[in-house]
Amino acid sequence: MNKIGILCSGGDSPGMNAAIRAGVRQALSLGMEVYGINRGYEGLLDGDIRKMEWRNVGDIIQRGGTILRSARSERFKTEEGQKHAKQMMDTFGMEGLIVIGGDGSLHGGLELSKLGVTVMGVPGTIDNDLKYTDYTIGFDTAVNTILDMISRLRDTSSAHDRTTIMDIMGRRCGDLALHAGLAGGADSILIPEIEPDINAVCRKVLEGQQAGKLHSIILKAEGVKIPSEELAERIQSVTGREVRVVVPGHIQRGGTPSCSDRILASRTASKAVQLLYDDEPSKAIGICRNEIIAVDLAEALEMEREVEYDLYELANTLS
Ligand code: ADP
Numbered sequence: 001m002n003k004i005g006i007l008c009s010g011g012d013s014p015g016m017n018a019a020i021r022a023g024v025r026q027a028l029s030l031g032m033e034v035y036g037i038n039r040g041y042e043g044l045l046d047g048d049i050r051k052m053e054w055r056n057v058g059d060i061i062q063r064g065g066t067i068l069r070s071a072r073s074e075r076f077k078t079e080e081g082q083k084h085a086k087q088m089m090d091t092f093g094m095e096g097l098i099v100i101g102g103d104g105s106l107h108g109g110l111e112l113s114k115l116g117v118t119v120m121g122v123p124g125t126i127d128n129d130l131k132y133t134d135y136t137i138g139f140d141t142a143v144n145t146i147l148d149m150i151s152r153l154r155d156t157s158s159a160h161d162r163t164t165i166m167d168i169m170g171r172r173c174g175d176l177a178l179h180a181g182l183a184g185g186a187d188s189i190l191i192p193e194i195e196p197d198i199n200a201v202c203r204k205v206l207e208g209q210q211a212g213k214l215h216s217i218i219l220k221a222e223g224v225k226i227p228s229e230e231l232a233e234r235i236q237s238v239t240g241r242e243v244r245v246v247v248p249g250h251i252q253r254g255g256t257p258s259c260s261d262r263i264l265a266s267r268t269a270s271k272a273v274q275l276l277y278d279d280e281p282s283k284a285i286g287i288c289r290n291e292i293i294a295v296d297l298a299e300a301l302e303m304e305r306e307v308e309y310d311l312y313e314l315a316n317t318l319s
C-alpha cells in the first residue's frame with residue numbers, strides 16, 4: 001500500500017496530535033504518501049484533504065486537541081454517506097485509512113472497511129471505553145487533569161466543611177471516575193457499571209463526620225442515571241451537610257498530553273502505518289500489558305471487558 005489517509009473523529013483527546021505525528025512520519029519513513037483529512041468523516045465527505053509532509057507535524061507532540069480537528073458526522077452514518085466517503089478515498093487514491101477516535105469512530109471505520117477500504121483504528125478518547133485495549137490515548141492525561149481538580153476542590157471543600165460532588169465525563173464508561181477517584185482518595189465513586197448505593201454514600205459522609213472529617217469528595221460518572229443536583233439534595237437532607245456540585249466539563253478533555261499518552265499514541269499510530277504498509281486487513285490497534293496489539297476490527301468492537309471491581313473495592317476500603 002502506498003497512499004493512506006489519517007483522520008481524527010469524535011471527541012478529541014490529548015495525544016491525538018502525537019498520533020498524527022507518528023502516523024505521518026512513520027508513513028514518510030516507509031516511502032508512503034499520507035493525506036491528512038480535516039474534521040473526521042465530515043471532512044472526508046467534503047474532500048477537506050491535504051498531503052502531509054514531515055514539517056506539517058512539527059511542534060505538535062506536546063499539544064492537546066488535534067491539528068486535523070475533529071467532528072461528529074450524521075451524514076457519514078448513512079449508507080449513502082459511507083459510499084460517498086469510499087468515493088472520496090478513491091478520488092484521492094487513498095487505499096488505507098487510519099481512524100483516531102473512540103468507539104463510535106471505529107464503528108464508522110468498520111462500515112467503511114466493508115466497502116473495501118482497509119481501516120486501522122487507533123484508540124483516541126479520554127473515555128477508555130474501547131474494550132479490546134487496556135488504555136486509550138488521552139485517558140491518562142484526563143485522569144491527571146481530574147486529579148489536579150480534586151486537589152483544588154479538596155482545599156476549598158475542607159475550608160468550608162462541604163461535601164463536593166464532581167461530575168466526571170466518560171459517556172457510558174466509569175473508568176475516568178474510577179481511576180481518578182482511587183488516585184485522588186475520593187470518599188465515594190459512582191460509576192454506571194455498578195448500581196449506585198446512595199445510602200452507602202450518605203453513610204460514608206456521616207462516618208467521616210463522626211471521625212472529625214467534615215468535608216468529602218464524591219465522583220459521579222456521567223453515565224450514572226441519577227442527576228447530580230438530585231443526589232446533592234438527597235445527601236444534604238440525610239446528612240445535614242452542605243453539598244455542592246462541580247461540573248468540570250470539557251476542561252477534562254484539554255491540555256498537554258502526558259508522557260504515557262504520547263508514548264501510547266506514537267506506538268499505536270506507528271503500528272497502524274506498518275500494518276497498512278504490510279497490506280494487512282483492517283485492525284484495531286491497542287495495548288495489552290504494555291504490548292502493542294492489533295485485533296481484527298470487527299472482533300475488537302465486539303469485545304467486552306469487566307469493570308475493575310478490585311479498584312472499586314480498594315477505593316472504598318481506603319477512603
Ligand atoms: P467517539 O468516536 O468518540 O465514540 P462518536 O460516537 O460521536 O465518537 O462517533 C464519531 C462519529 O463516528 C459519528 O459522528 C459518526 O460519523 C461515526 N459513527 C459513529 N457510530 C457509527 C456507526 N455505528 N456507523 C457509522 N458511523 C458511525
Ligand code: F6P
Pocket residue numbers: 010011012102125126127169170171222253
Ligand atoms: O467521548 C468523549 C466525551 O468527552 C465524553 O466523555 C462525553 O460524553 C462527550 O465526549 C461529550 O461530547 P461533546 O464534546 O459533544 O459535548
